[in-house]
Amino acid sequence: MKKYISNVISPKVSIAPMVDVTDRHFRYFLRILTKRPLLYTEMISCQGIINGNKNKLLDFNKVEKPLSLQIAGSTPEEIYEAVKIADNWDYDELNLNAGCPSDRVSGNFMGATLMAYPKLVKEMVDAMRSATKKPITIKHRIGIDGKNILPPSFHRTLLDSYQDMYDFISIVENSEIDRFIIHARIAILDGLSPKKNREIPPLRYEDVYRLKKEFPYLNMEINGGIKTLEEINHHLKFVNSVMIGRAAYNNSFMLREIDSLYNKDYINNISRKDVIEEFIPYIENLESLGENSFYAIKHIIGLFEGKPGSKRWKQILGTPASKNIKASALLKIALRELPKEVLYNL
Template identity: 40%
Template structure:
């Protein structure tokens, strides 16, 4: 990566965050991730403006105070609807409103939002302006470097220019193009090549704009490399597949003590949340599905996953079921290639 550039703040609110991921980052997942890091910024799954305005708001937007700092990600393209949805979300207590300009799924394209909005920077700017006028919390945008045959230099500059003019508080850039035709959403997370330098060039051109990078970041050590040039790093699937790595976030990136000593302590800490949720009638699997990768690299990790994926899905599964799964894991030092 090129020579380091001036960053807006050594401790930007977006210094380290966990990406919004559909079907993954629900409130149970966020509660679990908060056990592992007190400082990481958490994001909801994307929720559409129509669902926020007309749907079951508590189910869609409800969260625990323990999740702070936490942001809601909205999907939409109509300024007035986004403003209304942002007002509603702010009323729930979110710390940030984020606009999705990066999702490439067919369903999102059919609704004229997500990554296809990279082609309409003026519309994105109007959406940001409407949300900024509606709420007091920060409004951010998560985008790609371009879509399809767009030139990433021109596309990202145009998008950034429009949202900066609208008063955006920060930009999170997934450092890949999205191919709206020919690649599935899953392929769009891996196939288009990463171009981190393009994001750094944007930061150099706009030093006053907080910019975080997303895409292909798998470890806290990799995040630290990006923080030499940018204000923030956002981790996605790695936070889900290897959540124990998040225990290093607070000491390595914020100079704070880790909230738990190790993965075993994380289970005990999360257990209080699990017990409360079970008492409300939630099923154990709804919570433990987010922690299947917690012991990756330790002998017994496969048995842990198997037990939670079988016994843990039963209607009578409880905290004892979780503890029985943990008892199958060796407390010896992890070997990263273990099953």
């Protein structure tokens, strides 16, 4: 079979899809800090798109682009219908979730469970391809431990070797995937929370590097435990692109450095004060619309991570709505009370 070589240019950096994190408020906040990386929606199920409030689920602010929609599904038929609907929105790409380890997702035959069924994944991607002309990508793990999730009749329940991952890629690549995003840990599908699945299974970056060597014509992106610009630069020596996960939330100010990867002469001089001042009108607009602005400001908790004033920042943002003070007013209090050397300096 002829090898598929995508003409879609991989982003050097992307910010991972994270449930209860990468909503439209967080994505708007990220765009204040960095303009170039690809952003992702939270994972949205096919059934949610088909049967739910489509505008609420799929609408976004154009400043968030480039933006990928991550979809979770379990059959070619439902994912075709969901992608056909989503194609009416101006997403830059569609991403299939084949890596989420949560019981709720895997137990419903979605997410990382799909890695046990590469032929089905290929059929699902084929269905996505027939429903849109946009790029199609897939996010998955390097393997799975599905002892208590996969059916008893399944011939193997532990698929955690390099050869297992190689076989998965070998089958799925025939659906003309534009990029494989690979979380360099296995997913343990029963008895381990999503948080622990990000911490306990060991990282195996070398397996991803090796995979790229064996499939040099495929776009491959690495994910898992990457926290600094130095680490990003190191990984880019071996793969096409890098995905940042929780570090984007826990230490968000580090993202101001990312655009320099696209233009080495670019210097981002934005300060924390600038970020807060630019976010305030966004929060005020939410308040004018009667939306929950306190929910929106919780996403910027990592702006002062590791800096003097971090504790006070968290106290201010943690002020309950019952105190009868607006979220926008809390941000203005922070501008008055936090140390000036941290507010103004990088």
